Amino acid sequence: MHLRIVLVEPLYDGNVGFAARAMKNFGYSDLVLVNPCAVGKEGIARAAHARDVLENATYLTIDEVFETSHVTVATTGAVSKSASHPMRMPFCTPRELREFAEDIDGTVSILFGRENWGLNNEEVKRCDIICTIPTSEIYPITNLSHAVAIICYELSQLKPLVSIPLATYKEMEHLYIHIDEFLDDVDHPDFKKENTMILIRRVLGRMKLTWREVTTMHGLMRRAQRRMKNSQLEIKQE
Protein backbone atom coordinates (compact mmCIF):
# COMPACT_ATOMS: atom_id res chain seq x y z
CA MET A 1 0.00 0.00 0.00
CA HIS A 2 1.32 3.37 -0.99
CA LEU A 3 -0.04 6.10 1.26
CA ARG A 4 -0.57 9.58 -0.06
CA ILE A 5 -1.63 12.49 2.10
CA VAL A 6 -3.69 15.08 0.22
CA LEU A 7 -4.34 18.47 1.77
CA VAL A 8 -7.22 20.15 -0.02
CA GLU A 9 -6.95 23.95 0.05
CA PRO A 10 -5.17 24.24 3.39
CA LEU A 11 -5.38 27.80 4.70
CA TYR A 12 -2.33 28.00 6.97
CA ASP A 13 1.15 27.01 5.91
CA GLY A 14 2.02 26.25 9.54
CA ASN A 15 -0.38 23.32 9.36
CA VAL A 16 1.08 22.19 6.04
CA GLY A 17 4.56 22.18 7.59
CA PHE A 18 3.38 20.31 10.67
CA ALA A 19 1.58 17.77 8.48
CA ALA A 20 4.79 17.17 6.50
CA ARG A 21 6.66 16.62 9.75
CA ALA A 22 4.06 14.17 11.07
CA MET A 23 4.21 12.25 7.78
CA LYS A 24 7.97 11.89 7.93
CA ASN A 25 7.78 10.87 11.62
CA PHE A 26 5.81 7.84 10.49
CA GLY A 27 7.78 7.08 7.36
CA TYR A 28 5.58 8.70 4.72
CA SER A 29 6.67 11.23 2.12
CA ASP A 30 4.04 11.52 -0.62
CA LEU A 31 2.38 14.84 0.12
CA VAL A 32 -0.06 16.33 -2.38
CA LEU A 33 -1.34 19.88 -2.13
CA VAL A 34 -4.51 20.97 -3.91
CA ASN A 35 -4.72 24.73 -4.36
CA PRO A 36 -2.96 25.47 -1.04
CA CYS A 37 -2.09 28.74 0.65
CA ALA A 38 1.41 30.00 -0.08
CA VAL A 39 3.90 27.91 1.85
CA GLY A 40 6.41 30.28 3.42
CA LYS A 41 8.67 30.67 6.43
CA GLU A 42 6.12 29.41 8.96
CA GLY A 43 5.49 26.23 6.98
CA ILE A 44 9.18 25.52 6.57
CA ALA A 45 9.86 26.18 10.24
CA ARG A 46 7.15 23.78 11.37
CA ALA A 47 8.21 21.09 8.91
CA ALA A 48 11.59 21.16 10.71
CA HIS A 49 13.56 18.15 9.45
CA ALA A 50 10.74 17.23 7.07
CA ARG A 51 11.52 20.17 4.82
CA ASP A 52 12.22 17.65 2.04
CA VAL A 53 8.67 16.31 2.26
CA LEU A 54 7.35 19.84 2.00
CA GLU A 55 9.64 20.78 -0.88
CA ASN A 56 8.88 17.59 -2.79
CA ALA A 57 5.14 18.01 -2.37
CA THR A 58 3.18 17.56 -5.61
CA TYR A 59 0.67 20.20 -6.65
CA LEU A 60 -2.36 18.56 -8.24
CA THR A 61 -5.92 19.50 -9.08
CA ILE A 62 -8.65 17.60 -7.32
CA ASP A 63 -9.40 15.77 -10.59
CA GLU A 64 -5.77 14.69 -10.86
CA VAL A 65 -5.89 13.36 -7.29
CA PHE A 66 -8.75 11.03 -8.21
CA GLU A 67 -7.23 10.06 -11.55
CA THR A 68 -3.95 8.97 -9.92
CA SER A 69 -5.37 7.08 -6.93
CA HIS A 70 -6.65 3.54 -6.55
CA VAL A 71 -8.65 4.27 -3.43
CA THR A 72 -9.63 7.69 -2.11
CA VAL A 73 -10.55 8.34 1.48
CA ALA A 74 -12.37 11.45 2.67
CA THR A 75 -11.57 12.36 6.27
CA THR A 76 -14.38 14.18 7.95
CA GLY A 77 -15.33 15.35 11.41
CA ALA A 78 -19.04 15.31 10.73
CA VAL A 79 -20.63 12.04 9.70
CA SER A 80 -24.22 11.45 8.73
CA LYS A 81 -26.47 10.59 11.64
CA SER A 82 -28.62 8.30 9.57
CA ALA A 83 -28.09 5.77 6.83
CA SER A 84 -30.64 7.72 4.82
CA HIS A 85 -27.91 10.23 4.05
CA PRO A 86 -25.28 8.23 2.22
CA MET A 87 -23.00 11.25 1.70
CA ARG A 88 -21.13 10.60 4.94
CA MET A 89 -22.40 7.13 5.81
CA PRO A 90 -21.22 4.46 6.26
CA PHE A 91 -17.85 5.59 7.62
CA CYS A 92 -14.88 3.90 9.22
CA THR A 93 -12.47 4.77 12.03
CA PRO A 94 -8.72 5.09 11.38
CA ARG A 95 -8.25 1.62 12.87
CA GLU A 96 -10.81 0.13 10.49
CA LEU A 97 -9.18 2.02 7.64
CA ARG A 98 -5.84 0.40 8.51
CA GLU A 99 -7.40 -3.05 8.41
CA PHE A 100 -9.07 -2.24 5.12
CA ALA A 101 -5.98 -0.72 3.52
CA GLU A 102 -3.20 -3.02 4.66
CA ASP A 103 -3.52 -5.49 1.82
CA ILE A 104 -4.15 -2.97 -0.93
CA ASP A 105 -1.64 -3.02 -3.75
CA GLY A 106 -1.99 0.53 -5.00
CA THR A 107 -2.16 4.19 -4.02
CA VAL A 108 -4.46 5.07 -1.16
CA SER A 109 -5.03 8.82 -1.07
CA ILE A 110 -6.31 10.28 2.16
CA LEU A 111 -7.94 13.66 1.70
CA PHE A 112 -7.98 16.27 4.43
CA GLY A 113 -10.13 19.35 4.02
CA ARG A 114 -9.78 23.01 4.82
CA GLU A 115 -9.19 24.07 8.42
CA ASN A 116 -12.46 25.98 8.59
CA TRP A 117 -14.97 23.76 6.85
CA GLY A 118 -13.30 20.55 5.82
CA LEU A 119 -14.02 18.84 2.51
CA ASN A 120 -17.07 20.02 0.63
CA ASN A 121 -19.86 17.70 -0.42
CA GLU A 122 -18.60 17.49 -4.01
CA GLU A 123 -15.23 16.23 -2.79
CA VAL A 124 -16.72 13.83 -0.26
CA LYS A 125 -19.12 12.48 -2.88
CA ARG A 126 -16.31 11.39 -5.15
CA CYS A 127 -14.33 9.53 -2.48
CA ASP A 128 -14.59 5.77 -2.04
CA ILE A 129 -14.46 5.73 1.71
CA ILE A 130 -15.35 8.06 4.57
CA CYS A 131 -13.06 8.02 7.58
CA THR A 132 -13.63 9.81 10.84
CA ILE A 133 -11.44 10.07 13.94
CA PRO A 134 -13.67 9.37 16.93
CA THR A 135 -13.58 12.46 19.12
CA SER A 136 -15.37 13.99 22.05
CA GLU A 137 -18.81 15.38 21.31
CA ILE A 138 -17.88 18.50 23.26
CA TYR A 139 -15.03 19.50 20.97
CA PRO A 140 -14.82 17.27 17.92
CA ILE A 141 -12.78 19.52 15.63
CA THR A 142 -9.14 18.47 15.60
CA ASN A 143 -6.32 20.55 14.23
CA LEU A 144 -5.50 19.56 10.64
CA SER A 145 -1.95 18.45 11.41
CA HIS A 146 -3.13 16.48 14.45
CA ALA A 147 -5.56 14.60 12.24
CA VAL A 148 -2.74 13.86 9.78
CA ALA A 149 -0.48 12.71 12.64
CA ILE A 150 -3.12 10.36 14.03
CA ILE A 151 -3.92 8.83 10.65
CA CYS A 152 -0.21 8.37 9.86
CA TYR A 153 0.41 6.89 13.32
CA GLU A 154 -2.48 4.48 12.93
CA LEU A 155 -1.73 3.40 9.37
CA SER A 156 2.03 3.06 9.78
CA GLN A 157 1.81 0.62 12.67
CA LEU A 158 5.55 0.86 13.07
CA LYS A 159 7.15 -1.44 15.54
CA PRO A 160 9.62 -0.03 18.04
CA LEU A 161 13.11 -0.24 16.55
CA VAL A 162 14.42 -1.92 19.65
CA SER A 163 13.05 -5.16 20.99
CA ILE A 164 12.84 -6.01 24.65
CA PRO A 165 14.84 -9.11 25.60
CA LEU A 166 12.55 -10.83 28.09
CA ALA A 167 13.91 -13.44 30.45
CA THR A 168 13.31 -16.96 29.15
CA TYR A 169 11.24 -19.59 30.93
CA LYS A 170 14.42 -21.23 32.18
CA GLU A 171 15.79 -17.97 33.54
CA MET A 172 12.51 -17.31 35.36
CA GLU A 173 12.44 -20.81 36.85
CA HIS A 174 16.02 -20.37 37.99
CA LEU A 175 14.97 -17.11 39.65
CA TYR A 176 12.09 -18.79 41.49
CA ILE A 177 14.44 -21.51 42.76
CA HIS A 178 16.78 -18.84 44.05
CA ILE A 179 13.92 -16.99 45.76
CA ASP A 180 12.77 -20.24 47.34
CA GLU A 181 16.28 -20.76 48.72
CA PHE A 182 16.33 -17.14 49.88
CA LEU A 183 13.10 -17.62 51.83
CA ASP A 184 14.78 -20.51 53.69
CA ASP A 185 17.80 -18.33 54.43
CA VAL A 186 15.61 -15.64 56.01
CA ASP A 187 13.71 -18.28 58.01
CA HIS A 188 10.40 -17.67 56.27
CA PRO A 189 7.98 -20.08 58.04
CA ASP A 190 7.60 -23.32 56.10
CA PHE A 191 3.80 -23.37 56.32
CA LYS A 192 3.62 -19.97 54.60
CA LYS A 193 6.10 -20.79 51.90
CA GLU A 194 3.86 -22.25 49.24
CA ASN A 195 1.48 -19.31 49.29
CA THR A 196 4.32 -16.80 49.34
CA MET A 197 5.92 -18.45 46.32
CA ILE A 198 2.60 -18.31 44.45
CA LEU A 199 2.27 -14.62 45.32
CA ILE A 200 5.81 -13.93 44.12
CA ARG A 201 5.12 -15.78 40.89
CA ARG A 202 1.98 -13.67 40.38
CA VAL A 203 3.94 -10.47 40.94
CA LEU A 204 6.99 -11.32 38.86
CA GLY A 205 4.95 -13.19 36.26
CA ARG A 206 3.03 -10.12 35.21
CA MET A 207 6.13 -7.94 35.19
CA LYS A 208 7.53 -9.34 31.92
CA LEU A 209 11.04 -9.11 33.35
CA THR A 210 14.04 -8.65 31.07
CA TRP A 211 17.05 -10.95 31.53
CA ARG A 212 18.90 -7.96 32.93
CA GLU A 213 16.30 -7.38 35.63
CA VAL A 214 16.43 -11.06 36.55
CA THR A 215 20.23 -10.93 36.74
CA THR A 216 20.09 -7.95 39.09
CA MET A 217 17.62 -9.75 41.36
CA HIS A 218 19.91 -12.76 41.56
CA GLY A 219 22.79 -10.43 42.38
CA LEU A 220 20.93 -8.67 45.16
CA MET A 221 19.79 -11.90 46.75
CA ARG A 222 23.30 -13.36 46.55
CA ARG A 223 24.71 -10.28 48.27
CA ALA A 224 22.11 -10.52 51.02
CA GLN A 225 22.79 -14.25 51.43
CA ARG A 226 26.53 -13.61 51.69
CA ARG A 227 26.02 -10.90 54.24
CA MET A 228 23.75 -13.13 56.32
CA LYS A 229 26.29 -15.95 56.28
CA ASN A 230 29.11 -13.60 57.27
CA SER A 231 27.17 -12.30 60.26
CA GLN A 232 26.49 -15.86 61.35
CA LEU A 233 30.22 -16.64 61.11
CA GLU A 234 31.00 -13.52 63.12
CA ILE A 235 28.49 -14.54 65.77
CA LYS A 236 30.10 -17.98 65.97
CA GLN A 237 33.59 -16.54 66.19
CA GLU A 238 32.60 -14.24 69.05
Add this chain to the structure above:
Amino acid sequence: MHLRIVLVEPLYDGNVGFAARAMKNFGYSDLVLVNPCAVGKEGIARAAHARDVLENATYLTIDEVFETSHVTVATTGAVSKSASHPMRMPFCTPRELREFAEDIDGTVSILFGRENWGLNNEEVKRCDIICTIPTSEIYPITNLSHAVAIICYELSQLKPLVSIPLATYKEMEHLYIHIDEFLDDVDHPDFKKENTMILIRRVLGRMKLTWREVTTMHGLMRRAQRRMKNSQLEIKQE
Protein backbone atom coordinates in the same frame (compact mmCIF):
# COMPACT_ATOMS: atom_id res chain seq x y z
CA MET B 1 -8.64 5.62 35.04
CA HIS B 2 -8.12 9.34 35.34
CA LEU B 3 -5.72 10.62 32.70
CA ARG B 4 -3.52 13.59 33.41
CA ILE B 5 -1.28 15.18 30.81
CA VAL B 6 1.86 16.74 32.30
CA LEU B 7 4.00 19.06 30.19
CA VAL B 8 7.42 19.42 31.78
CA GLU B 9 9.04 22.77 31.02
CA PRO B 10 7.47 23.29 27.60
CA LEU B 11 9.31 26.00 25.69
CA TYR B 12 6.63 27.24 23.28
CA ASP B 13 3.16 28.25 24.34
CA GLY B 14 1.86 27.37 20.86
CA ASN B 15 2.55 23.74 21.68
CA VAL B 16 0.87 24.07 25.07
CA GLY B 17 -2.24 25.47 23.40
CA PHE B 18 -2.26 22.74 20.76
CA ALA B 19 -1.81 20.10 23.45
CA ALA B 20 -4.82 21.49 25.36
CA ARG B 21 -6.87 21.33 22.17
CA ALA B 22 -5.85 17.74 21.43
CA MET B 23 -6.76 16.76 25.00
CA LYS B 24 -10.23 18.24 24.73
CA ASN B 25 -10.72 16.63 21.32
CA PHE B 26 -10.42 13.28 23.05
CA GLY B 27 -12.37 14.15 26.17
CA TYR B 28 -9.54 14.94 28.59
CA SER B 29 -9.15 18.10 30.64
CA ASP B 30 -6.58 17.56 33.40
CA LEU B 31 -3.54 19.49 32.16
CA VAL B 32 -0.57 20.01 34.45
CA LEU B 33 2.25 22.40 33.63
CA VAL B 34 5.62 22.13 35.32
CA ASN B 35 7.65 25.32 35.10
CA PRO B 36 6.32 26.20 31.64
CA CYS B 37 7.07 29.11 29.35
CA ALA B 38 4.66 32.02 29.67
CA VAL B 39 1.37 31.09 28.03
CA GLY B 40 0.26 34.04 25.95
CA LYS B 41 -1.66 34.92 22.80
CA GLU B 42 -0.18 32.16 20.68
CA GLY B 43 -1.07 29.50 23.22
CA ILE B 44 -4.61 30.74 23.60
CA ALA B 45 -5.07 30.97 19.82
CA ARG B 46 -3.92 27.40 19.27
CA ALA B 47 -6.02 26.07 22.11
CA ALA B 48 -9.04 27.44 20.18
CA HIS B 49 -12.15 26.04 21.89
CA ALA B 50 -10.02 24.33 24.52
CA ARG B 51 -9.18 27.61 26.15
CA ASP B 52 -10.87 26.30 29.30
CA VAL B 53 -8.43 23.38 29.49
CA LEU B 54 -5.55 25.82 29.18
CA GLU B 55 -6.97 28.24 31.73
CA ASN B 56 -7.77 25.50 34.22
CA ALA B 57 -4.30 23.97 33.91
CA THR B 58 -2.66 23.23 37.25
CA TYR B 59 0.85 24.46 37.92
CA LEU B 60 2.78 21.88 39.91
CA THR B 61 6.39 21.12 40.75
CA ILE B 62 7.77 17.85 39.48
CA ASP B 63 7.69 16.51 43.06
CA GLU B 64 4.01 17.37 43.35
CA VAL B 65 3.31 15.54 40.08
CA PHE B 66 4.72 12.34 41.53
CA GLU B 67 3.07 12.84 44.91
CA THR B 68 -0.39 13.19 43.36
CA SER B 69 -0.22 10.35 40.81
CA HIS B 70 -0.82 6.62 41.14
CA VAL B 71 1.13 5.72 38.04
CA THR B 72 3.59 7.95 36.18
CA VAL B 73 4.54 7.42 32.57
CA ALA B 74 7.59 8.99 30.92
CA THR B 75 7.16 9.51 27.19
CA THR B 76 10.41 9.41 25.34
CA GLY B 77 11.63 9.34 21.78
CA ALA B 78 14.89 7.64 22.62
CA VAL B 79 14.74 4.25 24.28
CA SER B 80 17.66 2.17 25.51
CA LYS B 81 19.05 -0.16 22.90
CA SER B 82 19.93 -2.79 25.45
CA ALA B 83 18.36 -4.20 28.58
CA SER B 84 21.64 -3.42 30.32
CA HIS B 85 20.50 0.20 30.51
CA PRO B 86 17.30 0.10 32.53
CA MET B 87 16.80 3.87 32.41
CA ARG B 88 14.70 3.63 29.25
CA MET B 89 14.10 -0.12 29.07
CA PRO B 90 11.74 -1.91 29.06
CA PHE B 91 9.30 0.44 27.37
CA CYS B 92 5.81 0.13 25.96
CA THR B 93 3.98 1.54 22.94
CA PRO B 94 0.89 3.76 23.34
CA ARG B 95 -1.25 0.73 22.49
CA GLU B 96 0.37 -1.36 25.20
CA LEU B 97 -0.01 1.57 27.59
CA ARG B 98 -3.73 1.63 26.89
CA GLU B 99 -4.05 -2.06 27.65
CA PHE B 100 -2.03 -1.57 30.82
CA ALA B 101 -3.94 1.50 31.97
CA GLU B 102 -7.52 0.68 31.13
CA ASP B 103 -8.33 -1.10 34.38
CA ILE B 104 -6.42 1.26 36.66
CA ASP B 105 -8.52 2.92 39.33
CA GLY B 106 -6.43 6.03 39.93
CA THR B 107 -4.56 8.89 38.33
CA VAL B 108 -2.24 8.03 35.47
CA SER B 109 0.07 10.96 34.73
CA ILE B 110 1.74 11.01 31.35
CA LEU B 111 4.82 13.20 31.30
CA PHE B 112 5.99 14.93 28.13
CA GLY B 113 9.40 16.60 28.09
CA ARG B 114 10.83 19.76 26.65
CA GLU B 115 10.66 20.31 22.88
CA ASN B 116 14.44 20.32 22.53
CA TRP B 117 15.63 17.53 24.77
CA GLY B 118 12.65 15.76 26.27
CA LEU B 119 12.62 14.56 29.83
CA ASN B 120 15.94 14.43 31.63
CA ASN B 121 17.30 11.28 33.22
CA GLU B 122 16.27 12.36 36.73
CA GLU B 123 12.65 12.70 35.58
CA VAL B 124 12.67 9.45 33.59
CA LYS B 125 14.25 7.61 36.51
CA ARG B 126 11.37 8.44 38.82
CA CYS B 127 8.62 7.33 36.43
CA ASP B 128 7.01 3.91 36.69
CA ILE B 129 6.70 3.25 32.99
CA ILE B 130 8.46 4.30 29.82
CA CYS B 131 6.28 4.83 26.75
CA THR B 132 7.50 5.52 23.24
CA ILE B 133 5.57 6.24 20.07
CA PRO B 134 7.03 4.02 17.35
CA THR B 135 8.35 6.33 14.65
CA SER B 136 10.54 6.23 11.58
CA GLU B 137 14.25 5.89 12.21
CA ILE B 138 14.85 8.67 9.71
CA TYR B 139 12.95 11.31 11.65
CA PRO B 140 11.83 10.05 15.03
CA ILE B 141 11.24 13.37 16.78
CA THR B 142 7.56 14.25 16.82
CA ASN B 143 6.17 17.64 17.67
CA LEU B 144 5.15 17.82 21.34
CA SER B 145 1.47 18.45 20.61
CA HIS B 146 1.39 15.65 18.03
CA ALA B 147 2.71 13.25 20.66
CA VAL B 148 0.00 14.43 23.07
CA ALA B 149 -2.66 14.02 20.36
CA ILE B 150 -1.56 10.48 19.54
CA ILE B 151 -1.44 9.39 23.18
CA CYS B 152 -4.87 10.93 23.85
CA TYR B 153 -6.28 9.35 20.69
CA GLU B 154 -4.92 5.94 21.63
CA LEU B 155 -5.93 6.04 25.29
CA SER B 156 -9.40 7.49 24.78
CA GLN B 157 -10.54 4.78 22.37
CA LEU B 158 -13.70 6.72 21.77
CA LYS B 159 -16.34 5.08 19.69
CA PRO B 160 -17.92 7.04 16.85
CA LEU B 161 -20.99 8.81 18.19
CA VAL B 162 -23.10 7.46 15.39
CA SER B 163 -23.54 3.77 14.72
CA ILE B 164 -23.93 2.29 11.28
CA PRO B 165 -27.22 0.42 10.80
CA LEU B 166 -26.16 -2.60 8.76
CA ALA B 167 -28.70 -4.62 6.85
CA THR B 168 -29.83 -7.68 8.80
CA TYR B 169 -29.33 -11.26 7.63
CA LYS B 170 -32.97 -11.37 6.54
CA GLU B 171 -32.67 -8.15 4.56
CA MET B 172 -29.58 -9.49 2.80
CA GLU B 173 -31.25 -12.80 1.98
CA HIS B 174 -34.23 -10.94 0.62
CA LEU B 175 -31.84 -8.91 -1.57
CA TYR B 176 -30.19 -12.07 -2.93
CA ILE B 177 -33.60 -13.53 -3.78
CA HIS B 178 -34.46 -10.34 -5.65
CA ILE B 179 -31.15 -10.42 -7.53
CA ASP B 180 -31.76 -14.05 -8.44
CA GLU B 181 -35.16 -13.09 -9.86
CA PHE B 182 -33.54 -10.16 -11.66
CA LEU B 183 -31.03 -12.46 -13.34
CA ASP B 184 -33.96 -14.49 -14.72
CA ASP B 185 -35.62 -11.30 -15.97
CA VAL B 186 -32.49 -10.34 -17.93
CA ASP B 187 -32.18 -13.88 -19.33
CA HIS B 188 -28.90 -14.60 -17.57
CA PRO B 189 -28.02 -18.16 -18.75
CA ASP B 190 -29.12 -20.78 -16.25
CA PHE B 191 -25.82 -22.68 -16.28
CA LYS B 192 -23.95 -19.51 -15.21
CA LYS B 193 -26.39 -18.56 -12.52
CA GLU B 194 -25.01 -20.41 -9.54
CA ASN B 195 -21.51 -19.01 -10.01
CA THR B 196 -22.79 -15.52 -10.64
CA MET B 197 -24.84 -15.61 -7.45
CA ILE B 198 -21.78 -16.74 -5.50
CA LEU B 199 -19.77 -13.90 -7.01
CA ILE B 200 -22.48 -11.39 -6.11
CA ARG B 201 -22.61 -12.73 -2.57
CA ARG B 202 -18.83 -12.32 -2.32
CA VAL B 203 -19.02 -8.73 -3.52
CA LEU B 204 -22.03 -7.63 -1.46
CA GLY B 205 -21.01 -9.75 1.51
CA ARG B 206 -17.81 -7.85 2.08
CA MET B 207 -19.48 -4.49 1.58
CA LYS B 208 -21.23 -4.45 4.97
CA LEU B 209 -24.25 -2.80 3.37
CA THR B 210 -26.55 -0.56 5.37
CA TRP B 211 -30.29 -1.17 5.22
CA ARG B 212 -30.56 2.02 3.20
CA GLU B 213 -28.13 0.80 0.57
CA VAL B 214 -30.08 -2.47 0.31
CA THR B 215 -33.35 -0.57 -0.05
CA THR B 216 -31.91 1.50 -2.90
CA MET B 217 -30.73 -1.64 -4.70
CA HIS B 218 -34.20 -3.17 -4.45
CA GLY B 219 -35.65 0.06 -5.79
CA LEU B 220 -33.30 0.18 -8.77
CA MET B 221 -33.94 -3.44 -9.70
CA ARG B 222 -37.69 -2.98 -9.38
CA ARG B 223 -37.54 0.04 -11.69
CA ALA B 224 -35.54 -1.92 -14.24
CA GLN B 225 -37.93 -4.86 -13.99
CA ARG B 226 -40.95 -2.61 -14.51
CA ARG B 227 -39.32 -0.96 -17.49
CA MET B 228 -38.51 -4.34 -19.04
CA LYS B 229 -42.07 -5.54 -18.57
CA ASN B 230 -43.50 -2.37 -20.10
CA SER B 231 -41.33 -2.72 -23.19
CA GLN B 232 -42.50 -6.31 -23.57
CA LEU B 233 -46.09 -5.16 -23.31
CA GLU B 234 -45.42 -2.45 -25.89
CA ILE B 235 -43.85 -4.99 -28.19
CA LYS B 236 -46.91 -7.22 -27.81
CA GLN B 237 -49.32 -4.35 -28.42
CA GLU B 238 -47.52 -3.34 -31.58
